Amino acid sequence: MRKALAIDVGGTKIYNTLVNDKGEIVGEIEKHSTPKTYAEIISLFKEIIKKYENTVDVIAFATCGAVNNSNDGILGSTGNIVREYPKTDFKSLSTKPVYVENDANCAAWAEHIIGASKNCPYSVMLTLGTGVGGGIILDNRLYKGKSGAAGEMHFKINRGNKRKCTCGSSDCFEAYASGTGLRITAVETSGNPDITTYDVIEGLKNKDEQMTKIFDIWQNDIINGIIGLADIFDPDVVVLSGSMAEFVDTDYITEKVNTEIVTQPTKVVKAQAGNYSGMIGAGLLALGVKTDG
Ligand SMILES: [Zn+2]
Incomplete structure (x- = not known):
């Protein structure tokens, strides 16, 4: 069976494992702290690749940052990883073929092949x-846009309070719908600067009135974003993944979305491909695994 060495590159952690063409993890999951210098990141990549490249068909990166349409380099800056990272020449790291894709795109592909959007030609995935x-x-293909950067969730939610976003702009969907967004909504609503995401989630579980109200504001921001996405893409399904997705009520979100959209009814569901869906999707993409459609 063909397999890939999959490497997931994030701002704080780098993971690697082996993935086969059925989307199964067939190796150890190895975890590393993301080095603070560019030279150390490259030497970590080389060390991982040297250990496995003779046992695999392809090297597959799921990375932070937008990835070009030739799947070999990063476009623009990537947030919380060293500034030089986007200049990485991935193909030079191995004698085997090297394939690179954005981590969220990889996770969406894993859901499409083996997870919550399996058998759905049209889907949108949000990692919260x-x-x-x-x-x-x-149409069973990853939509990349003209440059490869499509799917960045920085469209504007106009609430007029100019909340700063990680991208440098303000009032982006990400600034509200993220875990960080929930914390800021909690601070703004409660007036308590020390309130945490954990406080809100615990309060929600204990049916605390104020925490439930804060959670509902946050979930409603997510709903508004999904309404826009559903109206634009008319998806079979909207998949919610990531650490914050476990707290949302997908039945409620589906109902609210379907009362507001002008396209045909859609479904909002939680992801099923697991915590390592980025590496699984990278492996499947790199091995060329597609659906029949
Ligand atoms: Zn933004």
Whole structure:
């Protein structure tokens, strides 16, 4: 069976494992702290690749940052990783083929092949974590746009309070729908500067009135974003993944979205491909695994 060495590159952690063409993890999951210098990141990549490249068909990167349409380099800046990272020449790292894709796009592909959007030609996936990632599948293909950067969830939610976003702009969907967004909504609503995301989630579980209200504001911001995405893409399904997705009520979100959209009814569901969906999707993409459609 063909397999890929999959490497997931984030701002704080780098993971690697082996993935086969069925989307199964067939190796150890190895976890590393993301080095603080560019030279150390490259030497970590080389060390991981040297250990496995003779046992795999392809090297697959799921990375932070938008990835070009030739799947070999990063476009623009990437937030919380060293400034030089986007200049990485991925192909030079191995004698085997090297394939690179954005981490959220990889996760969306994993859901499309083996997870919550399996058998759905049209889907949108949102990763609700510290930030918000996005991946769009249209007609069984990953939608990349003219440059490869499509699916960035920085469209504007106009609330007029100019909340700063990680991208440098303000009032982006990400600034509200992320875990960070929930914390800021909590601070703004409660007036308590020390309130945390954890406080809100605990309060929600204990049916605390104020925490439930804060959570509902946050969930409503997510609903508004999904309404826009559903109206634009008319998806079979909208998949919610990431650490914050476990707290949302997908039945409620589906109902609210379907009362507002002008396209045909859609479904909002939680992801099913697991915590390592980025590496699984990278492996499947790199191995050329597609659906029949
Ligand atoms: Zn933004």
